[in-house]
Amino acid sequence: MKERIAIIDGLRSPIAKAYGKLKDLEADTLGAIIAKELVLQIGIDYKDYDEVIIGNVAQPPHAANIARVLAIRAGFPNETPAYTVHRNCASGMESVSSACAKINSGEGNLYLAGGVESMSNIPILFGNKLRDLMLKLSQQKSTMDKLKTVLEFRPNYLKPVIGLISGLTDPISGQIMGLTAETLANDFKISREEQDNYALNSHLKAQKATEDGIFKNETHPIITDHIQFYDDDGIRFNQTFQALNKLRPIFDRTAGTATTGNSSQVSDAASILAVCSESHAKKLGIKPLGFIKDFSYVGLEAERMGLGPVHATKKLFDKTKTALKDIDLIEINEAFAAQVIANIQAFESKNFAQKHFDGKVIGEINQDILNVNGGGIALGHPVGMSGNRIILHVLKELQRKGLQKGLATLCVGGGQGAAFLLEAE
């Protein structure tokens, strides 16, 4: 990248379990509350932002180009353009990297880049048979024809298509995301116990972070006329291994190992960052929260999409001549416990390196610096938002602990990976 990109500041909503506290709030309104608060807290006038870029996976039907609706709701003037980006789970990162690219190509100076998701509001759909029937009905002129058409109706036309499940099913491999995790659990010989232990740790770390008020640095409560929501509610306090181990596998009921306990949760949340070039931040006289040194995206086979982080990190490290030992903090988004563990193994595996990276092993991940405050398993994984959140969280943690370099990486449904190299100073 030509120049480092400064992240002036960022803010996120607490993450709510889907169909819970934030179920009545559509993603555009949820995101607007955070965007407005961030703009006001930073104190740079709305009109100085060149564009609003928002990542979103579900793309709610009521708000085509959700970024524009969000921007206007947040108080941006009509003159500020806005567009929505979609790179599945990396949508919240894609908005940031799009802004980086625009800044580096000289198209603008200051961007608002976010990720929002309301998985509660992913619609339940009817199949094409009902669509065809309704279409036919509307085309009939006489009452008799209309009646005849109505009689063609069969009860199974009402069988709903759950939007959430189709959304989480990979259209390329046809596998639901959980099955790709099972594939990795098989490839890397990851036991059920190992996965449950990982999940337990995620909860315990998140619990501690909540108790210490660490997330307060990055969240703003969501309050509307009938909602008050202050803290992430996916974390199960005082979680035990036994409780996790009791759960039945959900994706493959007999041979599977991925359960609701060791998979990420379905959630609602928004996260927004304000980004500009390093030189522009200097010009404005702002001390930014941190910087983006560079980023990378990779593609891989859809059935093993969970390995996105290792591939993306390799590409990023090669590009920036960074070594794993330089990194002080790592966030690998927790889609599934098996998937994170597979990445940890792949980072240090000679076999894996032989197969994919000409024998160059990336290195052994120090687990004390990995997902230090828990991840998607405990907090939840609102798909379009998580990428943005882990960038924000790495930077906030680097700042809080006085560290320098961080890595935020995630796997992307459909077979992709994304990685961001972040710096505090």
Place this chain on the structure above:
Amino acid sequence: METKHFNLSKDNGVATLCFDMQNEKVNKLSFDVFKELQKLLEEIKYDRSIKVLFITSAKKNIFIAGADISEIKQMDDMDDIYNKLVSIDAVLNELEQLPYPTVSVINGACMGGGLEFALCCNYRIATNSPKTKIAFPEVKLGIFPGFGGTQRAPKLIGLINSLDLILTGKTIDAKKAYRIGLVDKYFMEGHIEFKVKEFADSIINKTIKPRKMPFKYMEYFGFTREIIFKKAKENLVKKVHPSFKGPFAALELIHESFENSLKEGIEKEARAFSSLAITPESKNLIDLFFISEEIKKDFKNVDIDKKINRTAVVGNGVMGKGIIWLFSKYTLDVRIKLRKMEQVESIINATSKLYSFFVKTRKMTKKQVEFKINKLSYTNQFNGLSLTDFAIKNDYKRVYLGSQKQAIDFYLKFSGVPG
């Protein structure tokens, strides 16, 4: 003929009578206007070159604002009022009896007497511009429509629809007017020129089809009609204080005259109107109307040199909610600073409740209210205020005002307790 208030033009059989009241911003139906109209009608009545007559307005956003209320206010003799009404009714009757089709082109407010005027035409066409508002607001002045409105409206749009308009004084838009059959066509303001031409062609070529409105069974039979009147009365008693005699008298009049011929009905209307217009209640309501008009005028004269865009309200309380609502309606942003976040929900809730009136009366859509509520942001610290250009801190003893970026200093100085 010399005219002051009307301009007549003719083009290939299409005559246009443009109402442009002299020395006034709006068109009003004054005695002078009627006098001129009478002469004009006399002159064009036998003009065989006219195939169709359009009546338009030269005033912006106004078709006819109504009768000249100041004239009504001055009159306090029952017989005098009655005689004046009879003469006005005669003019309107002339208009109705013209030998060629007539069309009112309603682009802008068409209120009270203006609507009664339009009812005397064979057709009414309207634009759906937001400025096109149609109503019988007379009951708000303690009277009711006195130029034949109580007679012609039921015959055109039916009993239920006309009671709904006359007794409540509510305003409807062109779309609603079309739905109830009050206007024959509506279109976009920008299309007015060619739509009027199209309408003229369809009249001249006799291709125009009368609108089919659903048959009103409830109004057709005498005993079901009685139920309608009874219900209307019950609603009035529930909602209107008995000292507001206008709607009660209107209901009684319509009830009594429903089966009368137009001529008899208009005669009854004039009698009932003249006895109502001299009551002190009506005079006072008219006074009130003029006072509120004055206030509106004053408001327009205030020069705002710097527009307030981003506001903040510190503290809450009964008054806080009202102020927050007001700011959210008219400015870009309202930042609410409270001591505890827990107080926010009830504030936002109260603010959206204040908006629900606008949704109920269809002055705003739910979506518009949503966007207004989106302007609120909340905090329990003194942060996010640097963009604020007007701030107000209220406790129940004092109200402090501040402006132009001094908001924060101001708060810190006066609030005493930070956080």
